[in-house]
Amino acid sequence: MTVKVGIIGCGGIANGKHLPALSQIKEVEFVAFCDIIVERAQKAKEEYGKVNSEIFEDYNEMLESIDLDMVHVLTPNDTHAVISIAAMEANNHVMCEKPMAKTSKEARQMIEVSKQTGKKLTIGYQNRFRTDAQYLHEICQEGELGEIYTAKAHAIRRRAVPTWGVFLDEEAQGGGPLIDIGTHALDLTLWMMGNYKPKYVVGNTYHKLAETKNAANAWGPWDPKEFTVEDSAFGFIVMENGATIFLEASWALNSLDVKEAKTTLMGTKGGADMNDGLTINGEDHGLLYDKEIQLETGGVDFYDGEGDDPELLEAQSWIKAVTNGTEVVVKPEEALVVTEILEAIYKASATGEPVYLYERGAR
Template sequence: MMKNGKYLVGIVGFGGIARIAHYPGWKKLSDVEVIAIADPSEEVRNIAKNQFNIKYVFDDYKKILKIDEIDIIDVCTPNKLHYPVVIDSLKSKKHVLCEKPIGISGKEVEEMIKTSKMEKRKLMAAQHMRFTKSSIVLKKYIDNGELGQIYFSIANALRRRYLPARDTFIDKNLSGGGPLFDIGVHILDLTYWFMGCPKVYSVTGITLTKLAKRKDIHGLWGEWDREKYNVEDFASGFIKFKDGSALNLTCSFLANIEQMEDFSTTLFGTEGGIKWPSGKLAKEKYGVLQNIELMIDLLPDNPPHHEEIRVFFECVKEDKEVPVKPEESLEVIKMLEGIYISSETGKELIFK
């Protein structure tokens, strides 16, 4: 922390999401300063220096960790690098906000949780979809029992022709996986949270690469390297929970579907059902089923990435428990990893 009471933040990985969403989120907080970034790309470091006026610009994240005054590290590297950066940052006594997926295996996340507890530092996955206004409102309805017991959900993260064409997403050595890790993690985390985070019983699933290697298929985010592409472009999983409820997750970068995108979750409850993000509620009352439309658009907006950063910072400042609990993120990553394992083995994976 600086002498004037400002908290200092270092961002590791200053690419797309760091510049578009995280930096502006931190910038909104009057008692925070983003003082340093680390990125191996010279082009990115020049942008940080010349366009963002960042004071310390490094080629190696370990150099940021040597600055004792830095309180918080914000990890925005490709997925595969989350683990070493999170562990080293926690060990250097920094609080850590880490982009999704927080890790690419349950083992990695377990180690992160252990280290955050040992070092007494906050750790949170940047699951910004929990911070949209419709998520916040729907969660209130759910927690106040409006849906009764949620016994099933359909979680979709389906894109028609939106394949992120950068190596960060198409090369398994950087991403750890395809749409399952990139966008499946968003909708699974959100749905799991809506369902009250029950204990996982089993996972079964498939991961396929059907369209992404083809030269006749084009995306709206530019061309990608067909040779290098080594992750799935489609995944689907069926997850059973120990409380008897279940969830169906399906995601894709390139799906032959009618709409441009279907990023949604449908929750089936004993007293009502609801669809996110539209906020359309179907509720049985006085012997008749009603359709209720929640006027979510009327609520004031703070971009969800900014809200996530504001709330995380508040938890650091006031020493409160973070809202995206690392133990919940661990279950999410175990489910995603389980779909990959089940696809490979052809078997249902039963959790202890």
């Protein structure tokens, strides 16, 4: 079965993740490429498309004139919802890059349209497909850690501020490291806990190092005048069942404790962390133990021996969900909760008050 794919947004995430992954799947046919910078769409076609693949500057024109099966929405955060909704209403399944949307209201609208149209919707949280994440999720589901009642979600960079595109533009992105990389760490943590019922949130965002001129940075100095988002953010989430999560995210922070898209879990039977590989800890016959999981041996094979590249595994899983009519791994309802929590942290920082996500008894 051939799956006709349209790409909307042919920038960094398209070329760094989606296009290379999808191009390895034999069922995929790239039918159309769209970007407001037409040259980027042309370049993507030359590298991944066919002679008859079409190029568009306007996604509405693409959706109206091309017969597709699915669309990948790979644009700035403020356009995720409007494009995803238009694509589903045009009878396409949608893979939308993370975060799901700039606001929770937009994310809920996306879910409503998915249900109304019957089209599948998923969000690009590829870190779930890492070997360590798959293993850890498996043992969490089996109850090896018991009740996971506290956790930490880590997304800390010392100096790695993305200086290209619109990453520093609050209006286009909705925020900085919290919504950009904190979203991955929070998604992993909630998924491991199997808990999507937040009660209230407190937190702060900071704009401290953003004012630094000629700063040391992985991608060269940033322009302080363009740096309109936070450089770091920290949140504390209390779930309805009393479980707690500490979320930390930074692009620039004076810390040597650097870790990104990782989680630390603490349960009644044991704990786990991804800080230096994957380690499970617990107590056995009155003695404590630390168990290091040898991920590089290939001893755990979750995807029929198809490799351990999370971007490819994400794409394969997505294509299978569409062609076989099965559930997507990243459910939009789960991604909505991530967006709700991130939005609440930004609001808590702005108001200096706790933000309650749901009224008591509302669920």
